[in-house]
Amino acid sequence: MAKLKKGTRCTICKAKGKKEKAIVFLPHHRLALCKKHFIEWFEKRVEKTIKEFKMFSRKDKILVAVSGGKDSLALWNTLNKLGYEADGFYIDLGIPEYSEDSKKLAITFSERIKRPLHIVSLKEEIAPIPVIEKSTNRPACSACGTVKRYYMNKYAKELGYSIIATGHNLDDEAAVLFGNTLSWDIKYLKRQYPVLEEENGFVRKVKPLCKITEKEAALYAFFNNIEYIEYECPFSEGASSIEYKELLSQLEEKHPGTKLQFYTNFLKKMYPILKEHEKKQSEEVSSCKICGEPTFWDICSICRLKEKVAAGN
Numbered sequence: 001m002a003k004l005k006k007g008t009r010c011t012i013c014k015a016k017g018k019k020e021k022a023i024v025f026l027p028h029h030r031l032a033l034c035k036k037h038f039i040e041w042f043e044k045r046v047e048k049t050i051k052e053f054k055m056f057s058r059k060d061k062i063l064v065a066v067s068g069g070k071d072s073l074a075l076w077n078t079l080n081k082l083g084y085e086a087d088g089f090y091i092d093l094g095i096p097e098y099s100e101d102s103k104k105l106a107i108t109f110s111e112r113i114k115r116p117l118h119i120v121s122l123k124e125e126i127a128p129i130p131v132i133e134k135s136t137n138r139p140a141c142s143a144c145g146t147v148k149r150y151y152m153n154k155y156a157k158e159l160g161y162s163i164i165a166t167g168h169n170l171d172d173e174a175a176v177l178f179g180n181t182l183s184w185d186i187k188y189l190k191r192q193y194p195v196l197e198e199e200n201g202f203v204r205k206v207k208p209l210c211k212i213t214e215k216e217a218a219l220y221a222f223f224n225n226i227e228y229i230e231y232e233c234p235f236s237e238g239a240s241s242i243e244y245k246e247l248l249s250q251l252e253e254k255h256p257g258t259k260l261q262f263y264t265n266f267l268k269k270m271y272p273i274l275k276e277h278e279k280k281q282s283e284e285v286s287s288c289k290i291c292g293e294p295t296f297w298d299i300c301s302i303c304r305l306k307e308k309v310a311a312g313n
């Protein structure tokens with residue numbers, strides 16, 4: 001986030017004839033804001049994104065994927081403040097130290113906002129992530145992504161939620177888009193939209209923070225005294241998405257607004273073309289022969305993962 005010049009006043013306070021000092025500068029929005037108006041700006045921006053993409057209404061029951069990190073907790077806090085019916089869902093991945101610390105923070109936050117947090121233990125469902133990584137020879141993050149998607153979907157249905165909201169921010173979305181563009185991965189590019197409709201046993205999935213940067217989410221959490229896990233998961237080291245994030249942040253420093261433009265122009269200009277392409281080549285979804293959950297194969301990836309873990313023990 002760019003530095004503030006000494007003595008800069010809050011843009012909104014100034015317009016109202018007040019003289020509050022700004023403590024945040026958002027160069028790509030040309031806004032200097034005081035704490036109160038930054039929080040207001042953040043929540044309004046999330047609400048605007050929810051409306052722009054018709055994500056959900058106040059009648060929907062929303063399940064927020066909570067990791068204990070700043071993004072998911074900032075999202076949960078915002079939805080709660082905006083009056084949405086949003087509860088939390090935490091998957092204990094069984095990663096030593098990291099999972100224990102993040103779980104505690106997720107529980108503390110759910111108590112603070114007095115909303116239920118559903119907790120699922122991967123150890124009880126299959127095995128902890130480090131065990132899955134060893135017995136399947138699959139990178140931890142790839143197995144972890146599959147596991148999170150599967151259990152979020154399964155439990156959202158079982159618990160009666162019609163929407164799954166995740167805390168993916170603009171930096172996440174721009175980095176993934178950058179990676180998928182480098183390899184022109186059409187299969188993934190055509191799924192890169194802030195709303196994935198409910199279909200074939202998949203619950204509707206939304207990303208209300210897709211136009212909020214990582215730094216803005218961290219500031220929002222800080223200003224609201226939200227305690228979140230401040231260190232990365234040990235498996236995140238060396239992930240290519242982190243390199244892409246750094247590259248894009250360097251560009252952003254020089255040309256504020258690059259990330260937002262890259263992402264929103266994709267949504268406006270490229271996504272509709274890919275969507276058309278998808279209609280012509282839709283993949284057949286069936287039900288897993290073992291667990292009944294939706295899958296593109298006979299047996300879903302989680303049931304195959306379970307078989308591998310069982311064989312490895």
Ligand code: SF4
Nearest residue numbers: 140141144233235236
């Ligand atoms: Fe899972 Fe990888 Fe994220 Fe760790 S870094 S929580 S293993 S996806």
Ligand code: ZN
Nearest residue numbers: 288291300303
């Ligand atoms: Zn299955």
